[in-house]
Amino acid sequence: MWKKEEEQATTTGVAATTPQAPRSSGSEGVRGAVIGPSISIKGDVTGSEDLLIRGEVDGSVSLGDHAVGVGAEGRVIADIVGRVITVEGQVEGNLEAREQIVLRGTAKVRGDIKAPRVVLEDGATFRGLVDMGTPDVKKESDTSGSKKANGVSEGSARKDEAAPEGAVAKASSAVDTSGATSKKSGDDDSSKGSSARASSAK
């Protein structure tokens, strides 16, 4: 009986102290900091954790080895650098990712994008240069071959089966494999590890 009471108390405690996490937009899986929809930043955003942009950023976003997401409400006028970049909103600027760039169906991007793997979902609007890197760069590969799923197609520097010797077929079955997967605990506009040197904010 004491176990049940303890369990009840624990459950209640959890419910009382942890606000229900709002489901992030399709760039979910980006854990870390969030720039909320009412936040506007003019300046350089750098940090050492993942970042989800649901507001406005005008400047630059450089998160090196981390995932950057631009939510459906996000408006970014900046170059973005990250490990994985997922866009659902609007971006005017260049995107550069060490692993992958995904433009979801609601994305509107104008600029150049550079990544070994680039995914354009049906409906994504993009104008610019896609640079998929040199074809002889060794990368992780999965074995299912490149395929189209749910209106998602990708291009990559990896070659298909008809490729000349030395090239490696690269595949991605879904865009969801990239980045972190845990939900964020809530909109957090000033999480540790991220800094936004803002010259002004609305």
Add this chain to the structure above:
Amino acid sequence: MSWLDRLGSSVPKTKAEEAEVDDGKERSAPGLASLFAALRADGRHTVLDFGPAEGRRLRLLGRFARQVRFAALVPHPPRGTELTAALGGLEPDPGRRFDVVLVWDLFDRLDDGERHEVVERIVDVTAAGARLYAVVESSDAVSTRPIRTELLELDRVRDEPVGPPEPARPQLLPAQMERLLAPFEVVSGVSLRSGLREYVAWRPV
């Protein structure tokens, strides 16, 4: 093939007939296929695509290209000074030149001066040996609708008319196309039953 095999099935078409079959919106693209057949599947090409960015298109082009610039000027190209500005933004990486250009049906959407402006810009940004693909109306249609061409496979596309009908411009005849595309040399012109003509051109070394 016995009569039993043919029952309920269509007679196999020759390649030429298949090229001319109008499947409604979906059609063969023998000219496009010949262009891709001439490319190296080593991911080292640099492509200028005047069409819109699409996932499947990127996947197909990615077999050949390291870089693809999507100009998104078709099916609704800007005109006048806006076209000039748009063309100015068509740059590969510094030190590189495009070696594959996909124009689609852009020429049918522009006036003569604008067409030449497009070709001049293509010449500026392409390397010797570059290949070009374009498609134009080959019928005496009174009006046409802009076409959004979806690349289904390297030899198959789907043409979808988008937007309201526009008065058709005078047909671009083969000789006119040859002059327009200079210094590119037309290496093939394929007339399709759908009323389109595909051109593949090559810029001599």
